[in-house]
Amino acid sequence: MNCNEYREKFIHGEMTPAEKKAFEEHLKHCNECRIFVERYKNVKSFMKARIDYVPSSELKEKVLSKVKKRQSLKKLYMASVSTAAVIAIGAFFVWKPFTSNQKVYQRVASRGIEMLKSTSAASPSVERSNRSNDFTYMIHIKDVSDQF
Amino acid sequence: MWFLIVVFFALSVSVFGDLRENIISAYASQVVEGQRIVVEQSEKGTKVRYEKILRKGYNEIVKVVAPDFFEWAYLDGKTYVVFENEMKRSPAMIVDMERKFMKCLASTPTELSTAVVDYNGNKAYKVEVKNKSATYVGIFLKPSFLLVKLNVQRANGQLTITYNSIKKVPAFYFEKVIEKFKVINTPPSAMEIEVWKMIYHLNNVSITSIRVNDISIVLVKGVTKSVGEIVVYLFEGKSISTDDLVSQFKSKGFSSLSAEEKGINMVFVSKIKDVQKLKKWVKFVLKGSSF
Numbered sequence: 001m002n003c004n005e006y007r008e009k010f011i012h013g014e015m016t017p018a019e020k021k022a023f024e025e026h027l028k029h030c031n032e033c034r035i036f037v038e039r040y041k042n043v044k045s046f047m048k049a050r051i052d053y054v055p056s057s058e059l060k061e062k063v064l065s066k067v068k069k070r071q072s073l074k075k076l077y078m079a080s081v082s083t084a085a086v087i088a089i090g091a092f093f094v095w096k097p098f099t100s101n102q103k104v105y106q107r108v109a110s111r112g113i114e115m116l117k118s119t120s121a122a123s124p125s126v127e128r129s130n131r132s133n134d135f136t137y138m139i140h141i142k143d144v145s146d147q148f
Numbered sequence: 149m150w151f152l153i154v155v156f157f158a159l160s161v162s163v164f165g166d167l168r169e170n171i172i173s174a175y176a177s178q179v180v181e182g183q184r185i186v187v188e189q190s191e192k193g194t195k196v197r198y199e200k201i202l203r204k205g206y207n208e209i210v211k212v213v214a215p216d217f218f219e220w221a222y223l224d225g226k227t228y229v230v231f232e233n234e235m236k237r238s239p240a241m242i243v244d245m246e247r248k249f250m251k252c253l254a255s256t257p258t259e260l261s262t263a264v265v266d267y268n269g270n271k272a273y274k275v276e277v278k279n280k281s282a283t284y285v286g287i288f289l290k291p292s293f294l295l296v297k298l299n300v301q302r303a304n305g306q307l308t309i310t311y312n313s314i315k316k317v318p319a320f321y322f323e324k325v326i327e328k329f330k331v332i333n334t335p336p337s338a339m340e341i342e343v344w345k346m347i348y349h350l351n352n353v354s355i356t357s358i359r360v361n362d363i364s365i366v367l368v369k370g371v372t373k374s375v376g377e378i379v380v381y382l383f384e385g386k387s388i389s390t391d392d393l394v395s396q397f398k399s400k401g402f403s404s405l406s407a408e409e410k411g412i413n414m415v416f417v418s419k420i421k422d423v424q425k426l427k428k429w430v431k432f433v434l435k436g437s438s439f
């Protein structure tokens with residue numbers, strides 16, 4: 001069997017014991033299939049946690065109140081973080097008033113140069129939020145839409 | 149003998165023809181809820197994602213739940229991105245392979261073959277259709293005509309959609325879900341369209357934005373084969389001069405050039421020495437509309 005045939009059978013749990021053994025052997029040598037299996041298992045286990053779990057109403061209440069608590073903590077944290085960010089950006093752009101236009105351009109340019117110099121991470125986007133006021137959601141569109 | 153072959157051929161064409169019609173009309177009238185796993189394999193590697201689908205005919209809401217959460221919808225020929233309780237028009241058409249397959253099935257009767265097969269203990273129709281760019285193999289359960297599996301083979305890779313659950317639901321259920329959303333039909337802004345062009349043509353994309361003098365500048369970074377790493381600045385208005393920005397980059401030894409499209413200013417920066425290569429890429433991206 002080739003990689004695709006193995007993967008196909010693996011996804012559908014259609015392997016005979018002998019094929020399973022052969023695939024395990026294959027995985028020792030084939031990095032791509034190993035990555036494939038790992039990713040598939042990750043997604044699968046994530047789904048189990050998300051979809052198969054139907055909590056009782058009592059437990060739901062408990063979980064919800066915990067989540068609310070955590071959210072308010074998170075909000076507080078986010079507020080402090082964003083305030084800090086605003087202050088930092090403010091400090092950058094407002095508190096140190098631009099002595100000349102030249103300085104503005106230097107600063108604007110330096111942000112892009114920083115980006116150019118930073119090595120591309122294996123997982124591409126910064127944070128993949130689904131907020132309409134930034135553009136990161138477009139990276140999702142590219143991920144899920146057929147490109148051809 | 150020839151007569152028999154001709155009769156058989158005619159018979160099979162009409163039987164398969166009917167089957168095709170049945171599948172197409174069944175698909176268009178189904179209201180279903182399902183969960184599917186999508187595996188894409190190409191030279192870029194393997195991608196796996198998990199999606200929950202609510203579909204009424206060709207209209208659908210797709211919730212991608214793993215590895216990254218993302219929700220989108222296809223309603224009467226338009227695609228939308230879901231932001232909590234709102235649906236906003238997508239800057240590009242989001243293409244579900246299922247829709248492509250059904251379109252191909254409806255439009256290429258000549259390259260069609262069908263068979264009755266066993267699928268996980270259920271009787272099913274295996275339907276294969278081909279066009280210039282792809283071969284599709286779909287499995288439809290008998291007698292419900294529910295699509296439970298689709299494999300698409302192309303020169304540069306393959307995609308497999310496998311439903312691990314799918315069931316018919318009452319038609320009102322779809323409307324009930326749609327009602328909850330505020331559907332915003334404003335077309336995508338010029339900025340969204342230009343940012344999308346960059347994302348579409350770049351790999352390993354990351355995005356950030358900065359604010360300068362009340363102007364928001366979007367920075368898109370990515371990689372292309374011909375140029376390597378590129379950063380694109382996109383902003384509106386005239387209070388920042390693209391020329392001044394370009395000369396900043398040039399003075400630091402980078403290749404840089406600017407462009408304007410529908411009121412959106414763009415500055416491109418790259419480490420590449422040959423600015424002509426950058427120019428060529430920019431021309432290609434701004435001319436070639438991707439959707």
Ligand SMILES: [Zn+2]
Pocket residue numbers: 002003026030032033
């Ligand atoms: Zn392999």
